[in-house]
Amino acid sequence: MSILVDGSTRVLCQGITGSAGAFHTAGCxxxxxxxxxxxxPGKGGxxxxxxxxxxxxxxxxxxxxxxxxxxxxxxxxxxxxxxxEAAAAGIRVIAAITEGIxxxxxxxxxAALRDFPTSTLIGxxxxxxxxxxxxxxxTGPDARFEGGCKIGIMPGYIxxxxxxxxxxxxxxxxxxxxxxxxxxxxxxxxxxxxxxxxVGIGGDPVKGINFIELLELFHADPETDAIxxxxxxxxxDETDAARWIGEQASKPVIGFIAGRTAPPGKRMGHAGAIIxxxxxxxxxxxxxxxxxxxHVVDSPADLGAAAAKALELS
Numbered sequence: 001m002s003i004l005v006d007g008s009t010r011v012l013c014q015g016i017t018g019s020a021g022a023f024h025t026a027g028c029x030x031x032x033x034x035x036x037x038x039x040x041p042g043k044g045g046x047x048x049x050x051x052x053x054x055x056x057x058x059x060x061x062x063x064x065x066x067x068x069x070x071x072x073x074x075x076x077x078x079x080x081x082x083x084x085e086a087a088a089a090g091i092r093v094i095a096a097i098t099e100g101i102x103x104x105x106x107x108x109x110x111a112a113l114r115d116f117p118t119s120t121l122i123g124x125x126x127x128x129x130x131x132x133x134x135x136x137x138x139t140g141p142d143a144r145f146e147g148g149c150k151i152g153i154m155p156g157y158i159x160x161x162x163x164x165x166x167x168x169x170x171x172x173x174x175x176x177x178x179x180x181x182x183x184x185x186x187x188x189x190x191x192x193x194x195x196x197x198x199v200g201i202g203g204d205p206v207k208g209i210n211f212i213e214l215l216e217l218f219h220a221d222p223e224t225d226a227i228x229x230x231x232x233x234x235x236x237d238e239t240d241a242a243r244w245i246g247e248q249a250s251k252p253v254i255g256f257i258a259g260r261t262a263p264p265g266k267r268m269g270h271a272g273a274i275i276x277x278x279x280x281x282x283x284x285x286x287x288x289x290x291x292x293x294x295h296v297v298d299s300p301a302d303l304g305a306a307a308a309k310a311l312e313l314s
Contacts (some may be wrong), residue, residue, distance in 0.1 A: 126151015
């Protein structure tokens with residue numbers, strides 16, 4: 001099983017005619033995702049280079065294709081409106097890949113999304129979500145997969161379906177950092193550990209789905225054996241998640257917090273990665289997770305080994 005998306009998910013790309021949208025639509029198609037069309041206002045009735053239909057609105061696209069997920073590559077000034085347009089059209093999973101959306105736009109968007117409780121926002125400023133498919137042929141970037149769903153920019157070939165994993169075990173991965181997500185995936189795959197679903201939630205201060213919601217989903221998934229949670233300095237999300245883990249977790253949680261050497265008041269990479277108080281520091285978050293019983297590593301290079309140990313594979 002998986003969470004959020006699977007091989008039956010029908011996916012749109014908002015901003016499909018832009019360079020990034022076009023490139024990653026092709027990549028998702030190549031992975032085996034059921035891409036069913038795209039949206040660019042004013043270009044409805046055309047087709048993209050892959051032969052996918054283009055629509056003027058998300059509502060038109062949903063009516064014609066039955067799409068229930070979307071990835072957003074709309075430029076920052078229009079990306080918040082694109083999120084709400086998708087929610088209003090009944091899209092279930094909205095992956096906002098766009099970086100640089102103004103924080104005030106996201107504050108208003110988060111408030112407006114309360115009127116659309118069946119829509120789940122991932123991001124913005126995130127790599128997206130992937131439920132790995134079964135490998136059918138090839139290796140490395142030339143590998144081909146089926147039955148999975150890749151929505152976003154992650155390199156699909158490094159991910160491993162549970163049934164292709166030599167150990168027959170799988171972890172769910174949730175991370176504020178895209179590159180650290182890939183690092184955790186690669187290390188687990190190299191150790192014969194599959195992934196049920198991997199979700200990059202993004203590093204902006206105001207975003208959609210967060211750690212606790214994903215911990216709950218992974219705990220409810222019978223084919224997720226453990227969870228890898230990668231956080232960073234800034235905000236209280238990791239501390240809140242630690243409290244949930246201490247009170248409710250029944251599966252192993254492997255944790256890493258980035259930004260241990262960041263000085264107070266210094267933003268490190270992500271817009272949300274800034275220490276605003278004592279509870280925002282890496283040390284405070286690491287302590288909270290360890291107190292909750294999570295397996296916290298000091299270096300991202302140890303994530304795979306920690307996952308293997310937590311699963312009693314080493």
